[in-house]
Amino acid sequence: MSTGFDRDAQEFTRGASAIVVLPDMGGSARDADARLEETAGLALAIGVDVRHRVPFRVRAPKPGTLIGSGQVDQLAQMVRDEDLQLAVFDAALTPVQQRNLETALGCKVIDRTGLILEIFGERARTAEGRLQVELAHLDYQAGRLVRSWTHLERQRGGFGFLGGPGETQIEADRRLIRDRMARLRRELDAVSRTRTLHRDRRQRAPWPVVALVGYTNAGKSTLFNRLTGADVMAENLLFATLDPTLRQVSLPGIDKAILSDTVGFVSDLPTQLVAAFKATLEEVVSADLLIHVRDVAHPDTAAQASDVEAVLREIGVDDTTPRIEAWNKLDLLSEDDRTEMLGEAAHREDIVALSALTGEGVDRLIRTVGDRLTEGHRRYRIALAPEDGASAAWLHAHGEVTDHWVDDDRAFYDVRMAPADYDRFLTR
Structure with missing residues (x-):
């Protein structure tokens, strides 16, 4: 089954000459130029040749074409003058509006939802x-x-x-x-059941799950690669990662944790995609800790953060789930902005400023994640027979052994671990 553009338009999807149109209806917290750039970036992500970016102020949306008749005529003239093949609207078009615009402009028309679906189909x-x-x-x-x-x-x-x-x-x-x-x-549903079984198995282990979430192109995959040594696709592209990736990592005080890289979110994420990707996003819902990766060099970073939180609520993430904000891309900031970001993050336990690309601040993030996951851990002194290597290995795997000595034919271990893990140790 083909995804994205209509089947009769597939032959010119990649390399199509296009104009990006932003119907600005007001009330948005986003910068219009940044919105145009983002939509152009979405189009570029599937190889569309974006020739023009045009914002239109729309006071009252027209049922038949969304934008006004004069604006339609202006667009049609641009399409004819440059023989454009595609008009990308940064809006949700009804089927009637899409059909009428195609007739009036004489070229293919696709809205934001269709564009994102096309990218997902390719990736x-x-x-x-x-x-x-x-x-x-x-x-x-x-x-x-x-x-x-x-x-x-x-x-x-x-x-x-x-x-x-x-x-x-x-x-x-x-x-x-x-x-x-x-x-x-x-x-x-079968996939979801399989994921649930895998999660149940991990929780019996138990290994904490840390999920990277964030706006598309915020640098999640670059950070994931930095933390795990993996080679997940990490490019300056919107939606470079679609399929979830899980890797084992070691953290301070935790021998093993599972790190999950997830699909990036975007403003006005199509509801069809949110519903379809719930099986994948269940890894986020069940995570023990979220790392919200933010591109602080982006002019709309605050609005992007709000969009991410909105999607998290939509997929059912509990507000009580612990989270850390990773303020990424320090390397792209001016010296003054960089100093300001580092100063603000230094006074917050839930924020770490870093550059996933250069590695700056990543060590602090690792320490912060370890501290957050081990909050509530207690210290226990445990005596074992010196030859009980299996129990000693279990303590090292599930807690932080801070001291160890042998006295009177007994091996003593001072261990920091969660009370639940201590109870599990006693029942072994």
Whole structure:
């Protein structure tokens, strides 16, 4: 199943000459230029050749075209003058608006949701990722059959389970989409059950799970690679990471923890994608600690942080889940801004200023994560038989052994660990 643009437009998706349009309806906390740049970056991420970025002030959205008729004429002239093939709207277009704009402009039109779906379709690598993208795309495309399919006016007679007498092609197509979506949801439910089993197994171990979350292109994968020595794709691209990656890491006071790199969030993330990616994002929901990676060099960093928190609430992350903010990309700041960021972070236990690219501040982040995960740990003195190497290894694996000595044929261990782990040790 193809994802993204209509099937008749697939041949010019990559390399298409395009104009990015921002219908500015006011009330946004975001800078218009930054919003245009972000949407252009989304288009560039799938190889679109962005020729122009145009903001339009929209006082009253038009039901048929969203923007005003004069603005439509202006866009149509630009499309004709430069033979543009694509208009990307940083807005959610209804099927009617999309069809009317395509007719008026004489080129392909795609909205923000369709653009993000196209990127996800290109970037998904695992079978699970492809299932999630296809489900989201089918949900989105179901309302656009009138616009994108050419055979919908035909009718066909009944063929038993294929449809009753006189069923139109569009009704049949919608039913086929519903059936396919139901199958995809069953497959994703199976994936979700498997993830739950894996999580239950980890929790019995138990290893704490730390999830990296943040706006797309905030530097999560670069930080993940820095912390784990992995080689996850980390490029200056929006949505470079779609499929979740888990790696084992060692932290101060914790022999083993699981670090999870997740899909980046974005403003106005399509609801279809939030629903489809819930199986993946369950790693975030069940995490013991969240590291919210922020690009503090971005002009809209505060608005991006608000968008991330909104998505976290939408997927069911509890406000009580401990979190640390990693103020990333110090290397891109001016000296004055950098000094200000470092000064502010120094007085906050929940903020670490760093550069995942250069490594500055990463050691402090590791210490802070270890401290946060071991909060509430207590000190215990445990006596073992000197030959009981298995129990000694267990203590090293699940706690922090701060001292060890042998006296009167007994081996003594001073250990910092969670009370739950101490109880588990006693029941071994």
